[in-house]
Amino acid sequence: MTAVRWTRDEMAARVARDIPEGAYVNLGIGLPTLVANHLPKDKDIFLHSENGLLGMGPAPAPGQEDPDLTNAGKQPVTLVTGGAFFDHTDSFAMMRGGHIDICVLGAFQVSVTGDLANWHTGEPDTIPAVGGAMDLAVGAKHVYVMMEHLTKKGEPKIVRQCTYPLTAARCVSRIYTDLAVLDITPEGLSLVDIVHGLPFEDLERCTGRIARRQ
Amino acid sequence: MADIRDGSTILVGGFGNAGMPARLMDALIAQGARDLTIVSNNAGNGETGLAALLKTKRVRKILCSFPRQTDSYVFDALYRAGEIALEVVPQGTLVERLRAAGAGIGAFYTPTGHGTILAEGKESRTIDGRGYVLEYPIRADVAIIKAFKADRWGNLVYRKTARNFGPVMAMAAACTIAQVNEIVELGALDPEAIVTPGIFVHRVVACPERSRGVA
Numbered sequence: 368m369t370a371v372r373w374t375r376d377e378m379a380a381r382v383a384r385d386i387p388e389g390a391y392v393n394l395g396i397g398l399p400t401l402v403a404n405h406l407p408k409d410k411d412i413f414l415h416s417e418n419g420l421l422g423m424g425p426a427p428a429p430g431q432e433d434p435d436l437t438n439a440g441k442q443p444v445t446l447v448t449g450g451a452f453f454d455h456t457d458s459f460a461m462m463r464g465g466h467i468d469i470c471v472l473g474a475f476q477v478s479v480t481g482d483l484a485n486w487h488t489g490e491p492d493t494i495p496a497v498g499g500a501m502d503l504a505v506g507a508k509h510v511y512v513m514m515e516h517l518t519k520k521g522e523p524k525i526v527r528q529c530t531y532p533l534t535a536a537r538c539v540s541r542i543y544t545d546l547a548v549l550d551i552t553p554e555g556l557s558l559v560d561i562v563h564g565l566p567f568e569d570l571e572r573c574t575g576r577i578a579r580r581q
Numbered sequence: 582m583a584d585i586r587d588g589s590t591i592l593v594g595g596f597g598n599a600g601m602p603a604r605l606m607d608a609l610i611a612q613g614a615r616d617l618t619i620v621s622n623n624a625g626n627g628e629t630g631l632a633a634l635l636k637t638k639r640v641r642k643i644l645c646s647f648p649r650q651t652d653s654y655v656f657d658a659l660y661r662a663g664e665i666a667l668e669v670v671p672q673g674t675l676v677e678r679l680r681a682a683g684a685g686i687g688a689f690y691t692p693t694g695h696g697t698i699l700a701e702g703k704e705s706r707t708i709d710g711r712g713y714v715l716e717y718p719i720r721a722d723v724a725i726i727k728a729f730k731a732d733r734w735g736n737l738v739y740r741k742t743a744r745n746f747g748p749v750m751a752m753a754a755a756c757t758i759a760q761v762n763e764i765v766e767l768g769a770l771d772p773e774a775i776v777t778p779g780i781f782v783h784r785v786v787a788c789p790e791r792s793r794g795v796a
Contacts, residue, residue: 435740459676492661494649496648506693
């Protein structure tokens with residue numbers, strides 16, 4: 368029996384499937400950015416970027432870049448028809464004030480109770496940088512994490528307690544990895560989806576106890 | 582720029598290079614003020630704008646949300662050499678601390694950062710079952726921002742995502758200086774579309790830029 372991990376694009380497509388029409392969505396830098404490529408074109412889904420736009424479109428054609436129109440990663444983007452610009456006060460009111468339906472963030476670690484660590488490794492030679500991660504984590508209605516199931520060294524990223532500095536406590540509701548989709552519930556982890564060919568027991572071995580199979 | 586004193590706290594607009602008042606940064610460097618505290622979202626990109634100011638070593642401390650970027654090597658080197666102090670502030674808290682200064686608010690409770698190392702040493706409080714952290718305003722001597730167009734009264738409009746910190750920083754400083762593409766006649770800006778009213782702006786400097794196919 369061999370399990371085939373989901374690719375980054377398959378993970379992004381899996382997240383995109385769960386985003387309903389009409390949702391206001393913020394996609395974090397890195398892996399979550401890929402989700403935009405898989406959103407259905409026939410549905411209205413509003414992408415928010417912390418630097419002041421709603422209705423973010425894809426990257427412009429070469430030569431069409433505008434240095435005044437960028438995303439949170441400072442890359443050139445476009446605005447869809449009907450999109451809007453606003454200042455940082457409004458943008459962070461949207462984030463902190465519970466107006467964003469879903470945010471998808473990368474993570475170093477997520478605890479089984481939904482604590483998120485994704486901004487700082489805490490190592491002495493690194494320069495800390497938090498950006499808007501803490502505001503999104505406390506403010507979005509649903510915080511989804513998208514990450515590899517294991518670190519490059521093969522250690523689980525879903526942990527009983529985060530060892531890295533927290534971004535926010537008890538904020539994550541769902542985790543998408545290259546092996547599974549798991550909900551965080553008051554009873555513990557709950558399995559939503561698993562890659563083809565991976566026995567449940569093997570998943571538990573690299574995840575910790577999974578309380579429920581949906 | 583002439584009256585900016587040594588030891589001033591200066592707000593610098595921009596999110597990366599979008600909205601960065603690079604020409605006024607050059608003017609500040611030429612003016613020579615030192616021992617500055619800078620408040621800006623990032624800690625400079627490449628070697629222009631804020632990065633050029635940092636390179637002069639006239640900045641004692643910087644408050645920002647996201648100093649580390651792929652092209653923040655000027656700041657990175659100063660930080661690692663212990664030549665600049667850093668206060669990392671979550672972006673929404675940075676914005677709200679500026680807004681509080683501009684709006685006359687003494688302090689506020691925010692859920693952002695509660696239970697993290699950025700809340701250590703700060704007063705916290707539970708309101709309706711949720712944890713909040715007490716944060717104080719950031720008041721500044723000067724704000725240096727970039728807008729698109731201004732009129733003689735200091736009314737400003739911005740361009741696309743270059744708006745970012747401009748409006749909130751304009752409110753938060755004793756003296757706000759805006760670098761703009763163009764200064765237009767009074768009445769030329771649609772009153773319904775003015776983003777920053779002139780009461781928040783003290784000086785405007787026209788620094789025309791290459792046309793970008795204005796939208």
